[in-house]
Amino acid sequence: MHNAHAQAASIGGIRAGGDLVARMQMTRGMRLKEAKQYVADKLGVTPFDLSDPVAMTDVRNEHGFGRVHSYAISQPWQANQIEAKFNIARVLDVPINSVEKFKERTAGG
Amino acid sequence: MTNEARVPTRMGDGTFTQMTRSEIRADLVAGSEVAAKRAKVPLLTDDEIDHLLEIYASPLRFIGVDVGEEIVLSCDGTGMKTHATRIQDLQSYEQWMGADLLELCVGDYSLKVVRTILAYEAQYMHDAQLCTIAPLQYGVMPNLGLYSKPDGPCDNWNELLPLGKIAEARAAAEEAVEMAVVDMVKLAESQWEAGADAIDWDTTGASGDPEFLAALRATKIIREKYPDMGVQLGMAGEFVLGMHGQLEYDGVRLAGLWPREQLLLAQKAGATMFGPVVNVNTGKSLAWNMARAIALIKPCMEVATIPVHPNAGMGVGGVPMFVHLPSDAVCRAAKSFVELLHVDGL
Numbered sequence: 001m002h003n004a005h006a007q008a009a010s011i012g013g014i015r016a017g018g019d020l021v022a023r024m025q026m027t028r029g030m031r032l033k034e035a036k037q038y039v040a041d042k043l044g045v046t047p048f049d050l051s052d053p054v055a056m057t058d059v060r061n062e063h064g065f066g067r068v069h070s071y072a073i074s075q076p077w078q079a080n081q082i083e084a085k086f087n088i089a090r091v092l093d094v095p096i097n098s099v100e101k102f103k104e105r106t107a108g109g
Numbered sequence: 110m111t112n113e114a115r116v117p118t119r120m121g122d123g124t125f126t127q128m129t130r131s132e133i134r135a136d137l138v139a140g141s142e143v144a145a146k147r148a149k150v151p152l153l154t155d156d157e158i159d160h161l162l163e164i165y166a167s168p169l170r171f172i173g174v175d176v177g178e179e180i181v182l183s184c185d186g187t188g189m190k191t192h193a194t195r196i197q198d199l200q201s202y203e204q205w206m207g208a209d210l211l212e213l214c215v216g217d218y219s220l221k222v223v224r225t226i227l228a229y230e231a232q233y234m235h236d237a238q239l240c241t242i243a244p245l246q247y248g249v250m251p252n253l254g255l256y257s258k259p260d261g262p263c264d265n266w267n268e269l270l271p272l273g274k275i276a277e278a279r280a281a282a283e284e285a286v287e288m289a290v291v292d293m294v295k296l297a298e299s300q301w302e303a304g305a306d307a308i309d310w311d312t313t314g315a316s317g318d319p320e321f322l323a324a325l326r327a328t329k330i331i332r333e334k335y336p337d338m339g340v341q342l343g344m345a346g347e348f349v350l351g352m353h354g355q356l357e358y359d360g361v362r363l364a365g366l367w368p369r370e371q372l373l374l375a376q377k378a379g380a381t382m383f384g385p386v387v388n389v390n391t392g393k394s395l396a397w398n399m400a401r402a403i404a405l406i407k408p409c410m411e412v413a414t415i416p417v418h419p420n421a422g423m424g425v426g427g428v429p430m431f432v433h434l435p436s437d438a439v440c441r442a443a444k445s446f447v448e449l450l451h452v453d454g455l
Contacts (some may be wrong), residue, residue, distance in 0.1 A: 006207055007436075008171070008439065008444040009180050010209060012179070013207035014203060018208075019203075026246065026307045027339040027382070029382070030416070031413065033182060035453075047177075048177045066242040081240045081241060085242060097337060101303075
């Protein structure tokens with residue numbers, strides 16, 4: 001079922017910018033148009049670009065947002081998982097709970 | 110007999126049938142009329158019926174939305190040990206299936222069951238947050254029925270009601286509401302400390318108005334305590350059953366509410382996403398079911414200030430009631446919701 005919905009209508013998660021738009025919906029209650037525009041403005045792209053994996057692969061790499069693992073493009077110096085979320089929080093200017101907790105628990109205090 | 114060509118389409122149970130365009134159009138009109146009569150919502154316009162007709166009379170195996178019109182998928186149940194560990198399931202959905210957001214949950218999915226393993230679930234969320242990128246919520250269904258005997262401590266209102274013990278049934282339901290609110294808030298507290306991005310109340314109202322009240326009250330408490338934590342409130346059906354009948358939230362009686370009024374209360378409670386549900390009639394065509402779903406949810410879109418993600422899974426939102434869903438049916442439901450209602454997600 002998920003695959004059919006994904007192919008028919010989804011932005012595409014971390015293949016493109018779907019996770020970024022979803023984050024603004026989920027934690028900020030932004031409606032779709034507003035969330036797409038917010039993310040696009042922060043990234044310097046258009047809302048149309050957000051569901052294009054070709055455009056967003058480069059954008060994600062540039063900002064260290066993590067990408068789908070692929071032997072063709074994955075390199076050890078690229079941010080992934082929690083590292084990527086630090087970068088997403090900074091660029092989108094939105095606090096991410098797990099990032100804040102990570103900072104608290106690694107502060108050495 | 111008609112010479113009009115027939116196209117393959119499906120019934121609500123998923124089985125194929127052959128219908129002419131005229132028959133499909135008649136079902137679309139009938140579905141809209143049923144919604145209008147029951148919920149007192151406007152009929153779908155001729156343009157909307159024609160739009161749905163193009164979708165449901167199409168012989169194409171697969172169709173989709175226009176490029177650039179893509180939406181967010183809520184992806185509930187993505188981390189529930191379907192094929193590997195729960196974290197590996199989450200990673201699979203993120204890496205292989207392009208899920209826009211993720212959800213950690215347990216197979217039972219019931220609040221009362223999760224309440225006994227909060228620490229374990231919080232630790233699992235903590236671990237999962239370190240190895241996923243997409244926003245990750247924790248999902249449960251309030252399932253208030255489990256708070257009644259023999260599964261729970263409260264008297265069983267479903268047994269009391271047929272005996273005519275209305276006051277006792279209402280008291281039992283009210284007692285369960287109080288317990289569920291405490292458990293929902295405790296769950297959210299533990300998940301917030303673990304790093305969760307949001308909480309998802311799934312199939313809210315399955316036990317009627319008491320369950321919807323518990324979810325609304327818990328949502329308000331959680332959003333006031335953790336303003337950065339999202340709360341997704343998804344419903345169980347299109348109509349809030351009056352198992353109690355007198356419960357109110359903010360002066361509004363909950364029994365009998367349809368999607369638009371459900372959304373208004375979810376917004377008032379502070380929910381960040383709302384998932385309306387329209388159940389599928391398995392004996393009617395998918396065209397009939399989709400027209401009914403669009404007509405019932407359309408009034409939501411006009412008053413929504415938060416994202417609206419209609420449920421479009423097995424047996425809801427024009428998707429057949431069958432465990433292995435046919436893609437031709439799922440893609441038509443997705444396209445219909447996006448193009449006719451301009452939904453924020455599914």
